[in-house]
Amino acid sequence: QQQVKQSPQSLIVQKGGISIINCAYENTAFDYFPWYQQFPGKGPALLIAIRPDVSEKKEGRFTISFNKSAKQFSLHIMDSQPGDSATYFCAASIDSGAGSYQLTFGKGTKLSVIP
Amino acid sequence: DAGVIQSPRHEVTEMGQEVTLRCKPISGHNSLFWYRQTMMRGLELLIYFNNNVPIDDSGMPEDRFSAKMPNASFSTLKIQPSEPRDSAVYFCASRGTVSVADTQYFGPGTRLTVL
Numbered sequence: 257q258q259q260v261k262q263s264p265q266s267l268i269v270q271k272g273g274i275s276i277i278n279c280a281y282e283n284t285a286f287d288y289f290p291w292y293q294q295f296p297g298k299g300p301a302l303l304i305a306i307r308p309d310v311s312e313k314k315e316g317r318f319t320i321s322f323n324k325s326a327k328q329f330s331l332h333i334m335d336s337q338p339g340d341s342a343t344y345f346c347a348a349s350i351d352s353g354a355g356s357y358q359l360t361f362g363k364g365t366k367l368s369v370i371p
Numbered sequence: 372d373a374g375v376i377q378s379p380r381h382e383v384t385e386m387g388q389e390v391t392l393r394c395k396p397i398s399g400h401n402s403l404f405w406y407r408q409t410m411m412r413g414l415e416l417l418i419y420f421n422n423n424v425p426i427d428d429s430g431m432p433e434d435r436f437s438a439k440m441p442n443a444s445f446s447t448l449k450i451q452p453s454e455p456r457d458s459a460v461y462f463c464a465s466r467g468t469v470s471v472a473d474t475q476y477f478g479p480g481t482r483l484t485v486l
């Protein structure tokens with residue numbers, strides 16, 4: 257019930273194209289869904305996050321789409337650039353406010369944006 | 372800001388040896404996490420601390436692994452004895468509050484190779 261399934265494992269997109277990464281979860285109690293971005297040789301860094309009370313959140317070229325009934329959420333990168341080449345992790349958790357739950361990460365998607 | 376500091380950045384050791392990984396969290400942060408990253412298993416949470424107290428160590432793979440946080444500015448992850456299957460990148464992360472919705476800041480990681 258704590259799993260977050262992420263797909264695809266790897267993705268190659270042409271410069272200027274749209275990159276789409278999908279995640280699915282089982283635990284309906286999850287109410288916080290962040291995406292982390294990791295460049296080679298670096299630690300992951302928070303990219304964008306969403307809560308289930310909204311269906312979409314956009315920050316620049318990055319958009320999270322959330323489908324509560326399907327228990328799925330996805331990251332869309334518009335106008336993908338070579339500098340977006342990185343590994344992307346989705347995650348989910350229950351935000352109890354008491355620190356008793358922690359993030360469950362997907363296995364990651366390695367994105368390569370080619371010129 | 373110096374960010375989360377980890378040392379060493381790379382460690383090569385022989386099977387059976389003791390390995391100690393070190394982490395200095397961001398000053399003032401209340402939560403600290405140790406993760407392990409491998410190609411097969413992705414990003415796994417090993418243990419986390421709130422206000423220097425270990426909260427959940429269920430991710431620690433075996434008794435060979437131990438973690439301490441003697442004060443708010445320092446933590447160690449020890450593996451004794453080390454085995455080749457422990458080879459991975461180990462990340463430390465810290466968070467300003469105990470809320471899961473607060474951002475986790477990852478260090479650069481320690482790449483451990485056990486021969």
